[in-house]
Amino acid sequence: EAQVTQNPRYLITVTGKKLTVTCSQNMNHEYMSWYRQDPGLGLRQIYYSMNVEVTDKGDVPEGYKVSRKEKRNFPLILESPSPNQTSLYFCASSWARGPYEQYFGPGTRLTVT
Amino acid sequence: TQLLEQSPQFLSIQEGENLTVYCNSSSVFSSLQWYRQEPGEGPVLLVTVVTGGEVKKLKRLTFQFGDARKDSSLHITAAQPGDTGLYLCAGGGSNYKLTFGKGTLLTVNP
Numbered sequence A: 001e002a003q004v005t006q007n008p009r010y011l012i013t014v015t016g017k018k019l020t021v022t023c024s025q026n027m028n029h030e031y032m033s034w035y036r037q038d039p040g041l042g043l044r045q046i047y048y049s050m051n052v053e054v055t056d057k058g059d060v061p062e063g064y065k066v067s068r069k070e071k072r073n074f075p076l077i078l079e080s081p082s083p084n085q086t087s088l089y090f091c092a093s094s095w096a097r098g099p100y101e102q103y104f105g106p107g108t109r110l111t112v113t
Numbered sequence B: 001t002q003l004l005e006q007s008p009q010f011l012s013i014q015e016g017e018n019l020t021v022y023c024n025s026s027s028v029f030s031s032l033q034w035y036r037q038e039p040g041e042g043p044v045l046l047v048t049v050v051t052g053g054e055v056k057k058l059k060r061l062t063f064q065f066g067d068a069r070k071d072s073s074l075h076i077t078a079a080q081p082g083d084t085g086l087y088l089c090a091g092g093g094s095n096y097k098l099t100f101g102k103g104t105l106l107t108v109n110p
Helices: none
Strands: A004-007 A010-013 A019-025 A031-038 A042-051 A054-057 A076-078 A087-094 A108-112 B005-007 B010-014 B019-024 B031-037 B044-049 B055-058 B061-065 B071-076 B085-092 B098-100 B104-109
Touching (some): A004 A087, A010 A019, A019 A031, A019 A087, A019 A108, A042 B098, B019 B104, B031 B071, B044 B055, B044 B061, B071 B085
Parallel strands (some): A010 A108
Antiparallel strands (some): A004 A019, A019 A076, A031 A087, A042 A054, B005 B019, B019 B071, B031 B044, B061 B071, B085 B098, B085 B104
């Protein structure tokens, strides 16, 4: 089954404790992206990657890191999480050509206390 | 910065009613996508329109892309409780990014 998986689905952590959210896709998509979704603000892109070893900033990259060492994986790293990073996070993938139709993962709900 | 505004923000209707939601921008998009998101899940792509004036139908859902490719509408006929969800539009431009609207939260009551 074609899918995007994320882990963990739920995470409660404390300020400053480094964490990684994993994302994996089995569709051989070149393009992968991370979004955060907040009430009243909608979906905002954090980082994206056009292919292995190619990443670029989205609209809200501050406080986040990503890496793309393999085509199927695109982990999101929060090196020193803060409460304002409490949010619902989605990983998505697509082909690296227009119109970039996104296949989303199930989401990771992160709470930073 | 390209922006997409969706209206209405919230919509609550009875089963069997018809409805239309809108997605508007002052910018031209090369494509327009509609997604539906159910609680606790990621958005799921419903349709992509790429040509100005294009109309696509998906069972009871009708999608239209404006002639100038700046706006789109989603019309649902005889809404059912299973149509409940957050409807998001997303515009594709000349770069690799999609611009998402904030969504219309639809509730269809039995």
